[in-house]
Amino acid sequence: MPHRIEASTCGGFCSVSSVPRRAGLAVAVVAAAIGLNLAAPRADAVAPETVVRESARQADALDLALQVRERQQSLVQLYRQADARDRALVGRKAVLAQYGYTGDPGAVTAVLPLASYRVSAGFGLTGPLWEAEHGGQDFGTYLGDQIVAVAAGTVTEVAYSGAYGLRTIVTLGDGTEVWYCHQTDVSVYSGQVVDVADPIGTVGSTGNSTGPHLHLEVRPGGGSPIDPMDWLRATGLTP
Ligand SMILES: [Zn+2]
Structure with missing residues (x-):
């Protein structure tokens, strides 16, 4: 071969x-x-489109993290606000309780005019102390004690008025006038809108008075006075 x-x-x-x-x-x-x-290209090298996708994902993650953080911060803010509201409510409840109202602060319509007092001359009395029938209820207390609005309304008069001394009239939504008399000082002005339990002024002995006390009158529709104790009791209070 x-x-x-x-x-x-x-x-x-x-x-x-x-x-x-x-x-x-x-x-x-x-x-x-x-x-x-x-x-030759290395096995662990990353293609450009993969890099773009990856950084987009990282941006999304960062965005999400920021959103979560913002939510957390606004939640903290909400908790703080709720806490402040709770504390304000507790404060309001305490103030209202001082003036004889112990119910839900959001449902209050009336309070007593003073934190402490001694019931003195009642409604309808006649005698040498009064020029006419006693048209209100007297609450004896100390000179300078704070008087509060028994109900929400608008201040329609702040003036010295003869026997009534320094008098503040608050007209309620239903037209009822509440008179606060013999004050030594006032803390409201005519035309001011007052809420229930807002300070009105301080107890004095101005006008026809034998000593520091609040003479309170309640006049439905601005007419003849009725017994303030009956009116207060009708709101659920125990004067
Ligand atoms: Zn009186």
């Missing part, structure tokens, strides 16, 4: 296949000469 000549195994292919090999070498040499790095 004759030896196969080398050409039979490689034939013309040898020379053909050697061309690209030689060309590849030439490319590598040129690339090296101009400093190009033609190394």
Whole structure:
């Protein structure tokens, strides 16, 4: 058997296949000469679109974290406000309790005019002390004690008025006038809207009076006076 000549195994292919090999070498040499790095991409390198996606996700996460933080802060704010409201309510409840009202502060319609007093001359009395029938209820207490509005309304008069001394009139929503008489000082002005238990002024002995006391009158529709004790009791208070 004759030896196969080398050409039979490689034939013309040898020379053909050697061309690209030689060309590849030439490319590598040129690339090296101009400093190009033609190394294959590393397995752990990240494609640009992946980087964009990743940073978008990070931005979303940051945005979410900020939103959560904002929510937490506004929640803290709400808790603080609720706490302040609770404390104000407790304060209001305490004030109202001082003036004889122990119910829900949000439902209060009337309170007693003084925190402490001694019931003195009652309504309808007649005698040498009064020019006419006693048109109100007297509450004896100390000079300078604070008087509060027994009900919400509008101050319609603040003036000295003969036997009544320094008098404040508060007209309620239903037209009832409440007179606070013999005051030594006032803390409201005519036209002022007052809430129930708002300070009106202080107890005095101005006008026809034998000593510091509050003379309270209640006049439905601004007409004839009725017994203030009955009116106060009708609101649920125990004067
Ligand atoms: Zn009186």
